[in-house]
Amino acid sequence: MSNWWIMWICYTIQKRGSGIMVLWGEWVDVDRMDPCKYQCAHCDALVGPDSGYLCDRHGGALGKVYICPNCNRPTYFEMSNDRTQIPSPRYGNKIEHLPEEIEKVYTEIRDCMSHQLYTAGVLLARKLLMNIAVDSGAKEGESFVTYVNFLESEGIIPKDGKDWVDAIRQAGNIATHKIPSINQELAEDIVTFLEFLLRIKYEMPGRMARK
Template identity: 40%
Template structure:
């Protein structure tokens, strides 16, 4: 089977995994004898592959967080992009690392066992009320991804990103929105 040249495939609405815009595109490629389609984003011009309902690259979960230190922002983006690339175990591992980096950035000592960083964030008030269980959940999922054979799922990665987004908004974004 070969890919046929650019043609009108009929309009398809999707969120582009490259630029994040909701677009409707009809231009793209089809593979003869299959349900596979590659649509060209009408905003950024990048290709998005569809095989039935599967999209690649997928949409990165979560939202941008304002006022993040550069290293924290880079890890957060990497964790989100891993999900878009269907690298769920990688996203969970980066989420664990991100939690450790947040703790160190906020004054925790480097080179300690991971539980130290979880405790540090909770004891210093960086974790919202009833949030300690979530921080511990990231620790457990990260340990599972590191030390066990089983791979992580998309929902595992998405739930950790959702919590980390909230945590980083609590630590970095919201305090910077209040005028001094």
């Protein structure tokens, strides 16, 4: 059996551990290479492994595959193209203690941002706010405005955060009904606000509950 076939088997057999997908197995015939510091797209950890696989031609490295020491999953670097990382790391930061459905939408937003899909990310931002409202006790099937009013009345959206929610509403209307796409700066600002909101609503209470 070839090494690449063994690698594929190792890649497809997985187990869940510590909230991330961790590969269950051992990579075969890995090479020792210069350490490479990067953010793993699979588990969000900042790592610096020194083992993996090298694609070499006439003594020059064309590509490298590093194995994350945290989740044991591979990341490919295209050395001839300004060290392009595949898969690229997700935009923004991982938030702890999120409900499953809200974490799923937030992760999808981060994936959109990583692939420059800013309009899609902003549309998902509206969905995320609606999901937060329902998770906080609002009825399902209501309008976006109803959910925003609910979040404000419950104090989930801080007083100084109303302008940001309005920006999400307006950006979503532009993405849905008008031709111009959402620009990168606006999308990044919206995701930064969402990250702040999720930390206040879920992560900080979750941390306190563990103490």
